[in-house]
Amino acid sequence: MSIQCPQCHSRRISTKNFGKKAGGVIGTIGGGVSGAAGALSGAEFGGMVGVVGGPLGIALGALSGAVLGGLVGAATGGITGSKLGEVIDQRVLDNYGCRDCGHTFCVDSY
Secondary structure, three states: OOOOOOOOOOOOEEEOOHHHHHHHHHHHHHHHHHHHHHHHHHHHHHHHHHHHHHHHHHHHHHHHHHHHHHHHHHHHHHHHHHHHHHHHHHHOOOOEEEOOOOOEEOOOOO
C-alpha cells in the first residue's frame, strides 16, 4: 500500500515517529530506574553467588548483579515504551508528513 498525501496527492511521504522515539526514551529511563530498584535483589543474589570467591567475589558478584539488573530493566522498558509509542503514532498522532506541501496527516489503519 502506497501512502498518498490527502491534500496534494504526492507520494513523497515521510514519517515522524515522535511517539516511538519519546516512548523509547521514557521507557528506557523508567526501566532503568525500575531495574536499579530491583538491582538490590540482583546484588544480593550476585553476592551470594560470589561467596565462593571470598570477599572479592562477593563484591564483584554484587556489582555485576546490580549492573545487570539495571541494564535488563532499561532494555525491557525501552522496548516496551517504543512499542507503545508506535501504537500512539499509528492511532493518535499525525505521524506522516508530505515532503512536497508540508501537510501532516494520520492514516487510519483500521
